[in-house]
Amino acid sequence: MHDKIRGPLYMTLSALSFATMGSFTKALSVYEFSTFQILFFRGIISGIVVYFMAKKGEITLGGRTSQGKKLLFLRSLFGVIGAALYFFAISKINLANAVLLNNLSPFWVIILAWIFLKEKPSKKGLMYLIIILIGALLVIKPKIDFEVFYSCLGFLSSLFAGAAYTYVRHLRTMDNPRNIVFWFSIYSSLFVFIPMILMNYKSPNMYQMLLLVAVGVCSSLGQVFLTLSYKVAESSEVSIYQYLNIVFATIYGIFIWNQVPDMYSILGAVLIIGSGILNLMTNKK
Template identity: 30%
Template sequence: MTIAYAFVMSVTALAAKQAQTTIAVSTLVFWQSLCCTLILIPQMRGRWQKRPLSVWKIHFLRSVGGFAGFLLYYWSLNHIPLVEASLLRTCAPLCVPFVVLLLHRVHIPKSRWLPLFIGFIGVAFVIQPTPEHLNPWHLVGFFSAIGLAFSMVTTRMLSHQVSGQETLLVYFFLSALLSLPLIGLQGDALWIPLAAWPWVAAVVVTLYVGMYLYNLAYTYAPASVVSPVSYVGVVFSGFWGWLIWDHVPNIFAILGMVFIFLSVLISTRMTRDKG
């Protein structure tokens, strides 16, 4: 499920990058969220249950995190290569311990700092934070990982209390609502040109399938186990970037991939040994 999710989401990123040549990011996020909401509403008919306020708070955090993650990710796609944007987004596992610290007040064990340090070295290789090379859109791509980390942690929290369909429906509905004021503030058009609809449809279909697989994966396994497998999505993104835009990652991006993947592997091994 995780490998399928990684491949499908790489296609989502490809279609989103193409769609954004004619429509704004906020408009794309609105329509992808609205369409997925309409797909999910029939699935929840007769299945709604009264939820305590604590559950709705987690729903809200998950939705805001997911919304911010996608919005920042799509923005970064317009300014940096697909493989680098995808690589920075997959840094979400590095941010998970800090999200857990913020939400649960669970301090990061000393043993976890080594893989985190290795992972952030990898991030530095990708971003190259020097006056000559620093691109602020790399930072935007990394901030999308923070939103995804919130989504990962809260999805796991919700999995013990609500169905995956409910989690997705609430997320997509709130994401559509959050997109509307952004469209208005930026003065973007709400309607989509006819020529852009095939790409938007591809985003909607692949996103719905990908998020369904995402919820299943994080329902049956913790983020620390799923994350190393989902990293294969960077390979898929690299393939699309080479095939369509003739982009080949430089040595720094490749080193960044190696360090980040190594940090995720070390974290996963620690989790398994502890279990």
């Protein structure tokens, strides 16, 4: 199979894996599992899957350098905070809206790279960022109620995810992808262990355990397919397919959770996805 086909295919499978993970996470929230317990199992299971998929020498103790170890820790810290906010939002609001707000992370990367890495975006890039923020407001629909609060948590999850991905941009020159994913999984489990115990750990039955395992497997598959996609194709050629995550989540939301997006959410999604596609096309040119 040609790389021009494999790249988009891997990214599509990654988007499907992450959307499926979100649906399994929402299913677990029905049984009142804490976000920390879900994250703990996700990290452990994902770490095991990645460990056995890694080649000899790819998994090292921490990072390959002292700076790499520090960046791995910070990437994991911001990543687990973002994941916790995202999972909590999934349990409380429309699945498609939570996924949509979390997918704003690439644009936080642009802003953070501008601030900390001095990578100034183009004028068109700034224009797309403004349109995206307008789209996010349409999805959140500011008003005084708890759903707005949970939507804001989903929005914040993209900020922390964006910070984590900014660290990944440094790490990719110092470490291999499987080691980065492995240690993110392990660190995320360690970070949430004590909160999980304090939040009344709940012993899962067989069905619930299968759901927890499914979250971890889907998470690791999403990361692996993402890595493979960027390995065989240029970022500008495959990044656009990440937005299929939103499409898959919408399908799950409609047919499994009976959650039909309202017109404001649909319009916001069009603005966000459209601006994202235009931004990618501009960068590709």
